[in-house]
Structure formats: C-alpha cells, structure tokens
Amino acid sequence: MQFAGQGAYGRSVPDTSSTLRARVHALLHFTDPTDAGRRWRVLHLVVLAIGIFAVITLSIDDLPADTRNVLRYIIWSVAVLFFLEYVVRLWVAPEAVRLAELSPAAARLRWAISLPGLVGLLATMPAVMWLAGYKIVGPDAASIFCALWILKLGLHAPALGTLAHVIENERAPIASVLILFFILLIVAATGAHLFERVRQPEAFGSLPNAMWWAVVTLTTTGYGDVVPLTTGGRMVGSVLMISGITVLAIMTGVLATGFAQEERRREYLRVWEQVARVPLFTSLGVVTLSEIVGKLRTRYYPSRITIVRRGDPGDSMFFISSGAVEVRLPTGGTVELGEGAFFGEMALLERQPRSATVATSRPTTLLVLYASDFYEIASHIPALAEAVENEAKRRRTENVDRTSGEPKR
Ligand code: CMP
Numbered sequence: 001m002q003f004a005g006q007g008a009y010g011r012s013v014p015d016t017s018s019t020l021r022a023r024v025h026a027l028l029h030f031t032d033p034t035d036a037g038r039r040w041r042v043l044h045l046v047v048l049a050i051g052i053f054a055v056i057t058l059s060i061d062d063l064p065a066d067t068r069n070v071l072r073y074i075i076w077s078v079a080v081l082f083f084l085e086y087v088v089r090l091w092v093a094p095e096a097v098r099l100a101e102l103s104p105a106a107a108r109l110r111w112a113i114s115l116p117g118l119v120g121l122l123a124t125m126p127a128v129m130w131l132a133g134y135k136i137v138g139p140d141a142a143s144i145f146c147a148l149w150i151l152k153l154g155l156h157a158p159a160l161g162t163l164a165h166v167i168e169n170e171r172a173p174i175a176s177v178l179i180l181f182f183i184l185l186i187v188a189a190t191g192a193h194l195f196e197r198v199r200q201p202e203a204f205g206s207l208p209n210a211m212w213w214a215v216v217t218l219t220t221t222g223y224g225d226v227v228p229l230t231t232g233g234r235m236v237g238s239v240l241m242i243s244g245i246t247v248l249a250i251m252t253g254v255l256a257t258g259f260a261q262e263e264r265r266r267e268y269l270r271v272w273e274q275v276a277r278v279p280l281f282t283s284l285g286v287v288t289l290s291e292i293v294g295k296l297r298t299r300y301y302p303s304r305i306t307i308v309r310r311g312d313p314g315d316s317m318f319f320i321s322s323g324a325v326e327v328r329l330p331t332g333g334t335v336e337l338g339e340g341a342f343f344g345e346m347a348l349l350e351r352q353p354r355s356a357t358v359a360t361s362r363p364t365t366l367l368v369l370y371a372s373d374f375y376e377i378a379s380h381i382p383a384l385a386e387a388v389e390n391e392a393k394r395r396r397t398e399n400v401d402r403t404s405g406e407p408k409r
Contacts, residue, residue: 047081323364324338
C-alpha cells in the first residue's frame, strides 16, 4: 500500500489508500479488519476446504462414476476461482508495501516470480488444463493440487508469517535443541550399531540403518519395525526414549514461549495504533502511555453484539477505538457512545454489578482493560483515574435524574 503523498516512483501523488485496488489488496491479504474482510476470509477457507475435500475423496478407488464426475467439476470450479483470484492478486500486487518503490509492471512481475505468486499460478493448473481441453483430472494430478492448495493457504495465512518470526526470534534456542537432537541421534545410533550389528546385521549393520531406528525412537514414534535385542542395545534404547521426551518437551516450550511473546508484541503494536483515537490517553506522556498500552487488549466485535449485560459482575472496562455502542439504561432509554468514549467503568469503581447493558451498534474495535490492571493504573495515574471517576459520577447523576430517584441496579 502506498503512503499519502509518496507515489510508486517516489513522486507526490494523492493518497491511494482508499482506492479500490488498495481495498482489494487489504481484503486479499487478510489485513482488512471490517466485516467484509472477515467474510472474505471465511469464504476463502470454505472454498479451499471444499476443494481439498473433493481432491481427497477423488483418491478413493471404488467411487461411482457419477460421484467422480461431480468431484472433478468441483475441483475445476475451485481452480477457476483460484485462477480469478490469481489474476486479481496480480492486479493488486503494486499495493504491497515492500513493492511500493517499483513501477506497477515491475511490482507485478516481482510478485509473479515470488513463492506466493508461483504457488498461486500452479494452484490454477486444473483450470488452465480444463480451459486447454484436458478435462480429466486424475487422482494423482488432483492430489498434487491438494498439496499446492494447502500450501497456498499457508503462504497467505498470517499464521505462517508468525511462525517465521518465531523461528527467527528463537533461532538460538531452536538451534541448541536441534544440536542436542543430533548429538543424541548419532551417539544412540552408534551405540545400538555396536551392540546389535552381530545379532541384527540388516537393521543395525550400518550407521544409516541404525539411525533410522534412533530417529523413530527419539521422536517417540516407535513403529516397532526394528527393536534392539541385546541388553546393551536395550539400555541405549531406554536412555534414548527418555531423552526423546525431554528434547521434544524443550522444543515445545521454546516454540510456545516464542509464539506467546510474538503475539504480545503484535498486540502491543495493534494497541499503539488504536490508542491515539481515545482522547483520555492522548494527553499522557510516552512512558505512562506505554505502561497502559502494555495492559490493554484489542477486541473486534461485529454489529449488534452484547458486550456487557446489566446485573453481570464487572471484570473489565472498555475504550472505543472505532465504531459505536448503545448503552441500554434500566429506565428504558438508550445512550450512544462513539469513538474515543469508554464504558464499563462504573462496575469497577463501585464494585457492583453492571448498571446497564451495552451492545455494539456497528462493527466496533474496543480496547479492554481488566479490573486488576485498572486498579493498578488508577493508583499510578491519578489524572486518568479522576477523569474516569468524574465521567462515572456524571453518568450516575444522569441516570438518577432520568429515573427521578435512586439509580436502579
Ligand atoms: P458499568 O455499570 O460497569 O456497565 C454498564 C456501563 O454503561 C456503565 O458501567 C457505564 O460505563 C455505561 N453507562 C451507564 N449509564 C450511562 C449513561 N447515562 N451514559 C453513558 N454511559 C452509561
């Protein structure tokens, strides 16, 4: 996507972020946070799932001819949709930030020869074959498309980008675990080779053969096709099995921690982007703000979703960074709160159940602050606590005025 005032060639052009091409790019690359973006993501997954299901089913041998034909048409149809998607992706390629400096033609060429471009092109092959008159998709060819389609999903899904970041950030511990894995593999294979080669020359006669047994044992797969028979071999096997569980547990821990840290970092950036829209935060200094940002969480809600229900216990308050909510007061009246406003503070301040039901009146992004974090922040930043308390007081008075009596709970 190009930035305002900075064109594809570095010269000044109008902001293109709102053009159709930019919107389609955001949609296709799953960066569009609106309802349309969500619908596209679901549609993309459904089409892909149908295509893969058809390919998998086609590989069953004794299917009736009619079913086979239906499956082939499904595969062609999915491939035709992927063909159209490929063409559109080619069209929107110049919107990619990393290709923004290139001319549109060069950006498209660069995308076409990139991994996602090549996989996207190959995924359209059943459609191309169909258009070229080859109407038969055999199970073997189809299963290759199945692999390509799932790869296509992986390349475009944000999860793979996250995995790449995790591997990049955790490369040192991952490398240590892999080195440990190979040390165990070689030592165990050598030990088993020495103990077992006389009794089982076929399975343990050479190091590569012994390594097959070591990999199967170390990864806790345990096919059971080869087992040590000597006491020495069994001792090596026992140590290897216990080490295998340990190595896999360390690797799981490294990756799980990496994913959690990556998600926290991304959430922090998402909150930074949103927080500027809440006036209550804009007057705070960077240090104070960064403390708050670390405690906020972004949540997206479609239209007409209830966020808090009157009478429920309150465990968090919310800041509206985009969209709007409707507060349904116990008196029967409603109040609309828009971008920058907050709600859910009264239950936290008064330590009482929710005083009203609040639901989104359009697609809304909220910043959530949990009660424990709210109390901590309120004690650190009196100005913020005071602003929230004053607004809560005003609302309470307003609610009392509306009912001309005690506030209803
Ligand atoms: P809480 O009681 O935690 O949950 C419902 C929320 O609705 C409440 O906090 C306030 O944030 C909000 N609310 C209640 N009354 C009003 C009002 N008169 N105007 C705007 N918001 C209100």
